[in-house]
Amino acid sequence: MSDLATTPLHALHRELGARTVPFAGYAMPLQYEGIVAEHRWCRAHAALFDVSHMGQLRLRGAAAARALERLVPADLEGLAVGRGRYTVLTNAHGGVVDDLIVGRDGADTFFLVVNAARKTADLAHLRAHLPAEVTLKTLFAERALLALQGPEAEAVLRELLPGVEALFFMDAAWFTWEGVALRVSRSGYTGEDGFELSVPAEAAETLARRLLADPRVRPAGLGARDTLRLEAGLCLYGHELDEDTTPVEAGLAWSIGRRRREAGDFLGAEVILRQLREGPPRRLVGLRPEGRAPLREGAPLRHRGTPVGRVTSGAFGPTVGGPVALGHVRADLAAPDTLLESELRGRPLAVRVVPLPFVPHRYRRRGARP
Amino acid sequence: MILRYTRDHEWIRVEGNIGTVGISDYAQQQLGDVVFVELPEPDREVRKGEQAAVVESVKAASEVYAPVSGRVIEANDRLVGEPELVNRDPEGEGWFFRLELADAGELDGLMDAEAYRAYVESLD
Structure with a gap:
């Protein structure tokens, strides 16, 4: 596995006895204690996942919302600062290039989290379609991403970051923790309440250790992440979603903004709007x-x-x-x-x-x- | 009593002419949580190396091969309701099936516990 990339938590995973597997070019923890135990712990307490392999990007520029709206069917102009939305990058025939979370960090600043296996495809797609005045900054090596998921996630996290309890599902805010800028989004991929914490790579291990020091928190790997998202009925790119599957076929019509349906001004709109009208x-x-x-x-x-x-x-x-x-x-x-x-x-x-x-x-x- | 292992991580414990078959502790660790086991019907004739059972973990299905040829005389029906026995006691209560050996000479090609331990270490 020597040609695989590792996340900033790789040493910690080894210390915790993780069994790692290659995933999207990364050596990632599949499980620690066992998939079923980790799955159950997440549903009952709080599980910590390393999802640093996912791609974090910042998109900035005048009229960034309008520019990005050409590529996704979600209403972004109507997205308030501090809010996030699940959406898809569509291609010209209505298929899905990737699914992602778009968070609005400012009037002209968006924070994107994309799938690990689609980073390259997404970047090519974004660069090919976004106007020059919108700049795209990848944060792949700079920032790690931790997901703290489960009914006890809020109680755990508010001890470190007072104020996170004020966030609702799909809210995001920046916090300072021991001098480090953390972006905290109340979201996840398990069906449970929880948070996703974007942290500078060099502070990721310290943060993870602090969270794991809480007896309510246990580490969980990609195995449990998959069974949790499956039970929650959430799509996984490359399985439920691909370049030949439209968001309507994938049960994501709810993510298509009303204004966007009327305007039909995004890539693949012709196919997608027809499927909305006539059924997929x-x-x-x-x-x-x-x-x-x-x-x-x-x-x-x-x-x-x-x-x-x-x-x-x-x-x-x-x-x-x-x-x-x-x-x-x-x-x-x-x-x-x-x-x-x-x-x-x-x-x-x-x-x-x-x-x-x-x-x-x-x-x-x-x-x-x- | 003779205990032997295969390169595919089955074990067989032979007493007289009867062999009990299961998967090794290493195999259950690699599989992770076992959630389903499909067992052979009694009286089925299996040949050495033939697929005799299936073990499903949360993530994937794996085949269990007959370590030697013979006639299945009993399957461990407890595994139907308690597949987790394979994880808890793989080389004991988590056995899969028993068979009547057709040719005890086939055991010669299998590994004893010491050879199997060395084999597993070479895999990690």
């Missing part, structure tokens, strides 16, 4: 295979013998207590309780379409405003 040919669904054996990515989905889709992610869901999967299926068969067939080791297996998420989200959302 296929949809992302939750799937429960019969029995206990997990159905894995790539498994076929059939309806009365006819191929109608495929499984995009599948694993055993520790909180659900059984196998869970996501898949793309022909749109007329996407309703909950539809019965489909798949195949496991050459034998037929019944699969039921179920509503997403498998495990309810527990985000701390801002209450309904008056």
Whole structure:
């Protein structure tokens, strides 16, 4: 694994006994204690994930919101400073270049967090389409990213950073911690309440050790991250999302701003708006295979013998207590309780379409405003 | 009693003409949390190296091969309800199946505990 990049927490991972795996060119912790234990700890307490492999970027310039809106279908002009939004970079035929969080750090400043495996593709796409007056600064080596996730995350973090309790889901703010500038976003990829902490690389290990010193916090790896996001029904790029899947097909129509639908002024709008009007040919669904054996990515989905889709992610869901999967299926068969067939080791297996998420989200959302 | 290991990390404990088969402690550590086990039907004839069972962890499925040829006489049905036994006691209560050996001579090509330990160390 010598040709792999490492995150600023690599030494700490080794010390904690992590088993590392190559992921998107990085040696990343797959697990420490075990995927199921880490998954359960996150749902009950607070789990610390190193997600420094993800790409952090700063986008700045007059009318940056308008420029970025050409590339994503989210309403960014209407995004308040200190707020963030989940969105997708679309291509000309409505497919997804990447999914990302765009946070507004100032009137003309945006903070982007993109997938590790898509950094190069995203940069090429952004540079090809953004006007010269919008500058793009990558923070890949400069900043690490830690995710503290779980129902006890707030109680833990407010001891270090008083004031984080005032943030709601998808709020972000800058804090100073022991002289270090931290960007704290109340967001995550587990379905639980939690925070993502962008920290200068050289301070990452100190911060991680401080968080881990709290008995409510345990480290968790990519294995638990995947089972948690799967139970939360969240898309993973390269599985549920790719250049040939539109956000409508991936169940992300909610992320397309109303004003943006009316204007249709983003890459791929023609295909995406048509799918919003007429319905997409296929949809992302939750799937429960019969029995206990997990159905894995790539498994076929059939309806009365006819191929109608495929499984995009599948694993055993520790909180659900059984196998869970996501898949793309022909749109007329996407309703909950539809019965489909798949195949496991050459034998037929019944699969039921179920509503997403498998495990309810527990985000701390801002209450309904008056 | 003879205990032998394969390069694919199965173990077989032979008493008389009956062999009990499971996966090694190293194998269960590599797999992580076991969530499902598919076992062979009794009376099935398996050949040495043939897939006889499947073990699924949270992340992935792995095949379990017959260390020697023979006829399956019993499967460990406890694993159906408690697949975590494979993690907890891989070389004891987490056994997979028992078989009646067709040719005890096939054991000669397998590793004893010491050779297997050295083999595992060479992998890390």
